Amino acid sequence: MFELPSGAEIQSIIASLTLSVEFFKPEIYLSVLFMLLIVIDLVAKGKKNNLLSITTLLGLAGSIYFIFKQQFMPAGELFFGMYVLDEFAIFFKYFFVLSGILAVIITMADDQFESEVKSMGEYYALIVAMVIGMIMMASSADMMMIFLSMELVSFSAFILTGYFKRNPRSSEAALKYLVYGAVSSGLMVYGFSLIYGLTGQTNLINISSELSLHGYDPLLMILATLLVLAGFGYKIGAVPFHFWAPDVYEGAPTPITAYLSVASKAAGFALLMRFFYIAVPHGGPVYEDILGINWVSLLILISVASMIYGNVVALWQKNVKRLLAYSSIAHAGYLLLGVIVMDAFGTQATLLYLLSYFLMNFGAFYVVILIANKTGSENLEDYRGLGKKMPLAGAALTVFLISLVGLPPTFGFIGKLMIFSALLSKGSLYLWLALIGIMTSVISLYYYMLIPLNMYLRESPSSEEKNMNPGLIPNIIMAVLMFFTIYFGLFFQPLADFAKYGSALFGLKLH
Amino acid sequence: MHSLIQLSIVVLLLPLLSFVILIFFNRRLPRRGDFVGVGILGTAFAISAYIFWTVIVQTYDPAFRVAWNFTWIDLGNVPGIGPLTIKMGIVIDNLTAIMLAMVTLISLLVHLYSTGYMAGDKNYGRYFAFLGIFTFSMLGIVLSDNLFSIYIFWELVGLSSYLLIGFFFEKDSAADAQKKAFLANRVGDIGMWLGILILYSQFHTFSFAEIYANLAAGKFAMSNAWLTAAGLLLFMGCVGKSAQFPLHIWLPDAMEGPTPVSALIHAATMVAAGVYFVARIFVLLTPDALHVIAFIGAFTAFMAATIAITQNDIKRVLAYSTVSQLGYMVLGLGVGAYSAALFHLVTHAFFKACLFLGSGAIIHAMHHEQDMRWMGGLRKHMPWTFATFTLATLALAGLPLTSGFMSKDAILAGAIGFANVEGGGVYYIIPVLGFFSAMLTAFYMGRQIWLVFFGESRTHLKPADDHHSAHHAHGAHDAHNDDHHADHGVHEVSWNMRAPLVILAALSVFFVYSPNPLDGAQGWFMKMIKTPATVVASYQSAVGSGHSALKELPSAEAAGEHASEKGEHTFADPRQAELAHTSHAAHYTAIYISSIMVILGITLAGVVFVFKIIDPDKTAETIRPLYLFSLNKWYWDEIYQATFIRGSLLLSKMLYWFDRNIIDGMVNGAALIVRNVAFANNSFDKYVVDGLVNFTAFSVNTTGAVLRKLQTGKVQTYVVMLLAVVFGYFVFYFTRLIY
Amino acid sequence: MLSLIVFLPIIAGLIILAVPSSQKQIIRIVSLLAALAQGVVAILIWRAYDPSLPGITAGPGGSPLGSFQFVEKLPWIGLKLGGMASLNIEYFLGVDGISVTMIILTALVSAIGVLSSWTIQKQVKGYFILYNLLASAMMGCFVALDFFLFYVFWELMLLPMYFLIGIWGGPNREYAAIKFFLYTLFGSVFMLLVMIGLYFSVLDPVTGNHTFSLVAMANQANYIQDAILGPHNVMWRYIAFAVLFIGFAIKVPMFPFHTWLPDAHVEAPTPISVILAGVLLKLGTYGMMRINFPLFPEVFHASMYIIGIFGAINIIYGAFCALAQQDLKKMVAYSSISHMGYVLLGLAAGNSEGMVGALYQMFNHGTITAMLFLLVGVIYDRAHTRQIDKFGGLASYMPVYAAIVTVAWFASLGLPGLSGFISEALVFVGAFSSITTRPIAMVSVLGILFGAAYLLWSLQRVFLGKRKPDAAYDLEVGADGHEHIHFHDWKGKIDLDARELTMLVPLVVITIFLGIYPMPVLGMITSSVNKLVEVLTPLAIR
């Protein structure tokens, strides 16, 4: 039933492909890096872990150059609308590359790897793979592309989670992650298929135009969207799609936990925003008449649930990693508040919040790793008296936690400020959401402060004087992260502008 | 600025100077610097004597008045009011001049006396410093031209009395007494303060002159009842300071202080300040207020007299007699015998100071024995004291030829006149009580003189277990011999203690005040101190009748009101004219009755104590309930202890419990329960609980506990829940869609 | 100038950061120097301050200049927000009569706090860093005229306080610290929402953008009519007022949000109690005067009565609770609850007398309570207990101490001639003059009595009479035959030593001087307060 394309068509196809490649450089570059790493690993047979890590660092750093060049390219579609290049995507490209870099740095600081695995092998390669996947998630404009990139990220994540092969917790986490991830992505695909059925299109923009053109069967649509949301929700780890998160975060190697909790969450949000802003109709008259089926209300539900659940359950955690895992669920809730506003300001707020979350969460996990290196534990009890033994780490962790609570003068406060401003800019419509956010952040203060409470207000049971100094470079990195957390808390202009820049979504001007 | 003002400022500041010098440097100075105190007070007295001379003797003018003030607080241009300032100032009129002289004189004498009495005390220097600050604040009250500064010095007087009562603070009784005195005064001050506030809220000024001007102009916007209330509230200040019922309880305990202090503060000057203050505000007191004042005065006079009969502590007898006499003065003001009351104030100041100093001499000589039952026969040992003491006693009892006689009779005459004007009935209670108290006064003073100076020394009768206290009267009867208190060397006191006695005694003779021993009205005092014109009546006429305050007044009043409406202000309030007239008429009746009463009292005392025709102990037994009632001071202390003090302490405990458990508990969200739960869980859940104070930790915490159970760790349950949610939401919308 | 006074302590903190933690003396001296420098700047500001300028709202032409003084106004953040207008935050400092007194108070109290911190031995470095951070934050709150800036400083105070109580506090410190933290945070987070709401409701008359400037907000003309907190949204304005009020009332602390205070005080080390009572509590009422009332005048006018009632409750309730205390420090803590009640009452009066009284009471309570806590600290250092019934008769053995205590105690019970009296008197005068609060004033006067009751009672039990049998010290007859007092394991001077005197004497002098001649302070505040009253009185009444 298909007739073969004529030579001319093939010519044009090839032409457009070659044209697209121009705009595809970072991804290509990163893929090359990915393979390079594997080759290096094969050659240097895991003897020189530093070689790998350094290469990764440099490689990722190098990719920034290409991304930077993309800033001056016109926004547009690539590969027949499969893929887009816009400020939104560029913002996230930077974001993911940086988080990749930080993940590598953190990994280098973690002593657990020496004990757990013989060689770093494909570890760094997989991190790069994840970066690629997430970048593509952020820039894909087609359901197929979305699915592919998401799976790329997920698979790398599964493996990285289970990277400590001999560690039961790590493996268990991997299994759970796998099963849960597989199911929810499966559901997502099923949802995609339904949407395809409704519209006959896989491209987001075509979908939205189709939907607004011909309308749709609301029942089927809601089912499809729910299934899709299951997929996205699992990525951003929001209630009720969060169940994997605590276990995986606890079980996985700490750098991976940090990486997942920041980067892959951010990727999920990139997808979420693109999909909900473009594909499915929202706002405006289009959806008013569809029997009150309202994606926003759905998101509101999710975000409220996440804020309450994450914070309340975190109260009971005795393991710092797990505590941070729950807090990251709560933060997904806060981020969703920004999405709910559904306008440029909201997007900007979300992006800024992502940036702040990036800084403070990585920072927190970094300190946790350093402490774990010395004490070999992540339990709250073992944090007692650390404030005296590791003053800088203590101070840094306190700053990060304060930032996570959202107190000035830290970056976290700015994030919350923007989110709430975005909500209140809609008048009293979303005030109650803001109230919930405020309340829950007061709760969060409590469990975050438990850590400084143990570090400073409690004396450590064992008074043996072993050297607790994490070393020069880690100290510097900590100091830098801490400095930025505070600095951007006071002078957040550049980052806010950057977020503003990123909030321009694929040419379409948000109202 | 008038030269007198300048002088008065000097007088005011001198004692403060002595305070400052002595409080800081007394240890560096020889003799702990007592000469500084005496010297400075001497100067102060000299100056005020000069003021007295110029005002009273040279410018012999009842209406004499100079005033000066300065802006103390400037509140700027207040919205709605305009420029607003709080002024401080000084006013000198006849009354001020007299009070100045009196206060400085007595203070000087007490300083002098104390150099003997307090010699060798370890805080000797500090004592004179305190005397200094007291004199300063007392002079401040006397000189103030506005309510605010009077209130300030009022409290300062309270402070200095607090310090001086508690001078022997190692004694718990002294510490209790000083606290009691301060608090009782505070109660009065609160009333006074409220009164001040009422007036201020109307006129936005504290100055007497301006307030009276506004009142006279009828600018008082609130109802007349408020004016009465203001008057009575201000009077409460007097009730506190002048130890009127119901706040009289502190004065007797105040005798814990050194005796010269009792003489200066708790007999002559400070307690008189209350009366002085009422005199200052006399013009704004409505008739209703005056009635209340009169009754309180009368009752106080009577009650204190009855108590004084049975007291055994020599100072307590005098203390209660002081209360009683103050009652007279207040009564006098209440009935409108303005000048008589002030006259009594002055005379009483001198002879009561004399009595206290005398008792001090006795106590000094008796090695701090204060219980009259163990004294006796002292007239041989200390003739000077005896003579002066007796003279003062006669004055107090109000025998003719003494100053007390004139002043007291003037008051009583006023009382009779008042009763007549008010149309008799209940109002006759006041003069009756007055006369009866006069008799009682004579009686207990007779008793005291006899017990102290006559008969044989009873020192050896003192039981060992009786610790200087008049409370255990029953200890008197089981007297068993031991002479650890044998009266060795009871001797006359030294000159520096004797001189004040003599001077004060001399000042309680009639000719100092009036050529005619029977009529103080002919004396310079009554001529100089005239009843001021009230501003209330004119207020009536200005605002128009129909005010509750006047409705109750008898016809004479109403008539007078019309008169004043026509605007003739010979006596602003015809009621005053009426009073003046009738009381003058009642003058001689008063003399007769009171003389009879006094003589009755003295004879009774003689019958009982001298000739033992009636045995006091037996009578005490026969009328034991009455006796105890009087001996225990009508049980006021016990009543207050049981009600107010216990009550407020209990209340405070309750409130504190409430604070800790209810409020904290409420805000902490049932923290208690949860804390117990939390202890069960682990060590720091406590902080989870209290950490979440502000929105019911309990709920949040338990929801957490429940929700975390969802995290079963079984991946399949996760999937189930995921699908459940999706399906549930789907169904929800499905139903939304169908219906 | 203001930036200097704000950031001096932080600079000191950074210097200390460089000093090795073994050099305790250097650290102390550095912070002392910083505090003194701050004091000097404060004095300069005081001297150069022009009392005639009213402040509160903008001067001519909508600019703060000509109304506020020492104004420093720099653009800080100027964001283009997606779709919306831009987000403008300014680094905006300035003082008027309301804040200048508080600045002086803060400088004074923090200097004294440093002195009294001399005895801190544990982790000196960390202590002084946090202390300086706290000092800066407090100062910042008083000079900030940009709501955002104010909020930043406001929140910045929490953490140092939390650690200062939590690390250097008494046995039950964790509980007290977390309680303090959560109470105050709960109070302030909602302020954040109101702040944002106000931002979207107010336009800067000069630039025409939305603004956080409190000066612009204080002028009702700058509000967008139907913005969320605009004049038309009456309900939201009431809610916002209530939220702000509660936020500040928790700091004051106002019944029933006061329960954190006794715990915090009892656990906190002496210098922190001094700071807490001397300055932090004032921030609550200052916030009311600077933000809460002028921004919502009509709501304030509607709620004067309620505020007054809460004031009265504070006064009397606090006094009663103080009466029940066995722990001297707890008694003082409750006494400050009672005294802050006067401030509330004065504010509720809404007229110049009351407001001036309230502000002056804030200043005086700062100095007097600082004195009280220092004195309690003195005896606690020596006897290691604060139980009132563990003493008795101290006056005989520590005369200087007893003398200063007497002054402080009487100042606290409002004795004329000492500063506390004038402020309380003015408060009452104001409260009574306003018809609204007259009945409340009548009741509150009882506070004077009960205040006297608990103070005199404690004075008697601790200092008068004789040594209690189970007292925390022994008597021994010295060489000169006199009895001397001896505290277990206290090596230092029995009576006040030089350091303690240098802390206390200035306070005593100030208390007495301002009690006799209040104009140096009142002169600075009256014009501002009159302006404030004018702003607060609705046109109908004006």
Add this chain to the structure above:
Amino acid sequence: MEHLVPIGLNHYLTISAFLLGFGLFAVMTRKNAIVVLMGVELILNAANINFLAFSKYNGGMGGVMFSLFVIVIAAAEAAIALAIVINIFKIFKSVDVSSIDTLKE
């Protein structure tokens, strides 16, 4: 033969729905990890059937492409999954999904 209904879209959709149901059922109930993973495969294939059916009935190659990719992904997923399951078996000596719950709450 004409009474037989020609196979229409609904039939495909029904089958895919059933597949989905079976897949989810397997994932939720089976203890053996392998079976669970097979359940996942079923889910993916249900999606595939949808894609193909839709692309058959409303033209366009998008669905076909999509299903191809899904198949590839499924294969990769299976590989990774098996690797992890084997690792699990090494450690826990069992592949019983429901018994692996050390990480919880």
